[in-house]
Amino acid sequence: MVLSSDKLIQIRRHLHQIPELAMNEFQTSDYLRQVINSFSQQYLEIGSIPDLPTAILVRVNGSNPKRNIGYRCDMDALPVDENNGLSYASKNPHVMHACGHDIHMTVALGILNYFSEHQPSDNLIFFFQPAEESESGGKVAFDKDAFSGRFHVDEFYGLHDNAQLPAGVIGCRNGTLFAGTTEVNIIITGKSGHAAYPHLANDSIVIAASFIQQVQTIVSRNIAPTKCGVITFGKIDGGVIRNVIAGTTRLEGTIRGLTQTMIEFIRQRITEIASGLQKSFNCQITVEFNQGGYFPVENNPQLTKRFINFMKENPEVTFQETEPKMTGEDFGYLLNKIPGTMFWLGVDSPGALHSADFLPKESAIAKGIVAMTSFLEYRMNLEDEKCSKM
Incomplete structure (x- = not known):
């Protein structure tokens, strides 16, 4: 046939x-x-x-x-x-x-x-x-x-x-x-509290904002302009109501690079930024990567x-x-x-x-x-x- x-x-x-x-x-x-x-x-x-x-x-x-x-x-x-x-x-x-x-x-x-x-x-x-x-x-x-x-x-x-x-x-x-792709999940654990008493809490949303800003400098300031890399956080989930400081915030994003070396470099920098913010904000940041077969x-x-x-x-x-x-x-x-x-x-x-x-x-x-x-x-x-x- x-x-x-x-x-x-x-x-x-x-x-x-x-x-x-x-x-x-x-x-x-x-x-x-x-x-x-x-x-x-x-x-x-x-x-x-x-x-x-x-x-x-x-x-x-x-x-x-x-x-x-x-x-x-x-x-x-x-x-x-x-x-x-x-x-x-x-x-x-x-x-x-x-x-x-x-x-x-x-x-x-x-x-x-x-x-x-x-x-x-x-x-x-x-x-x-x-x-x-x-x-x-x-x-x-x-x-x-x-x-x-x-x-x-x-x-x-x-x-x-x-x-x-x-x-x-x-x-x-x-x-x-x-490109190769890697899923990245970030869990930021601070301390919840009343919006009127921020000094008694540890605001995970503020930490998340700082984390996102710093991560976005990886491509613009750590990677040569002639090279290709992308980091996007497309989802953020934190807090329960407007007058309660969020104790936990979760970010979900993706890393993309034209070589495996590029992807591994971006992963390393994200881990280093998370480690630094843990110290500066006295919080806990868990970083999860999942590449699977998407090389x-x-x-x-x-x-x-x-x-x-x-x-x-x-x-x-x-x-x-x-x-x-x-x-x-x-x-x-x-x-x-x-x-x-x-x-x-x-x-x-x-x-x-x-x-x-x-x-x-x-x-x-x-x-x-x-x-x-x-x-x-x-x-x-x-x-x-x-x-x-x-």
């Missing part, structure tokens, strides 16, 4: 109607297995990951394998109410493929379908990954040794759709494509140079070199462990990623499949090279 353009669009629209949140992609996984089982099974082996029940691994056995090449796509959706008025809109209340993972899965199915009919020379490992938007599904899979034995991966590739690029354009860059997506230099050169020279592909983005992606964890490349697929949406009116153009699907199948065939014809991790 070779998937036609009409069939690919039908698949994408079905996936769009059944979006599911991280670690709960059961309908999605069942449907993907149904589609995969309709392919020729001559070269295919289908596997699973016990600790990730919705994940799917597919090995395409090569005719003369020199390496195992991995291709990853993500499956989960977002807690967003769709606002597009589509006939194939989400049927699951308050959940939407607002990040385009339905496009990602459809492109992956198209590539897999092609190689199920045209045996590759190398082994190909397809990873349909749950929980990219939260809970770090890529990290869970790697840490559970999913990419070992028959499903070992020597190099990994994956795409992310891009609302700003024209439909079907392939975008990429060497170095960092996506910077740092493309491998050798593999990515080859990928970019191929896309530039391929007459069937429109290529554009792109700037790094401060958004996060847990494919960064896999690229921290296994050399590889992530790239953009333009979908020319009027609405931004993660928005209720995100509406990718489906014409991008076939172009993404053609670009990646032709690249993989080119890659498999090259002699093996040792590839260092970044």
Whole structure:
């Protein structure tokens, strides 16, 4: 069975109607297995990951394998109410493929379908990954040794759709494509008291204000202007009523950086500022960091140079070199462990990623499949090279 353009669009629209949140992609996984089982099974082996029940691994056995090449796509959706008025809109209340993972899965199915009919020379490992938007599904899979034995991966590739690029354009860059992200929670414990007697209390909101001001100087005064880092505290919770001094205040924020070194530096400075304020305000400040698998997506230099050169020279592909983005992606964890490349697929949406009116153009699907199948065939014809991790 070779998937036609009409069939690919039908698949994408079905996936769009059944979006599911991280670690709960059961309908999605069942449907993907149904589609995969309709392919020729001559070269295919289908596997699973016990600790990730919705994940799917597919090995395409090569005719003369020199390496195992991995291709990853993500499956989960977002807690967003769709606002597009589509006939194939989400049927699951308050959940939407607002990040385009339905496009990602459809492109992956198209590539897999092609190689199920045209045996590759190398082994190909397809990873349909749950929980990219939260809970770090890529990290869970790697840490559970999913990419070992028959499903070992020597190099990994994956795409992310891009609302700003024209439909079907392939975008990429060497170095960092996506920033790494780290959640940061701050709990400030002072002493509550009457608003009329501040000298008998220790105001955690005042301490929080000082903490936020000092932390915002990290990027402006501790990091070179040519480097990229972001610290945002998007939530603050303290106090119970206007005339009671707050004994405890909680801050929730995010750190983003284009390198892991940058993220670790920002974390160190936040910890040092908290330590200093504990002494100056005679309070307790607890700092919690949670990075999970959201490392910077740092493309491998050798593999990515080859990928970019191929896309530039391929007459069937429109290529554009792109700037790094401060958004996060847990494919960064896999690229921290296994050399590889992530790239953009333009979908020319009027609405931004993660928005209720995100509406990718489906014409991008076939172009993404053609670009990646032709690249993989080119890659498999090259002699093996040792590839260092970044």
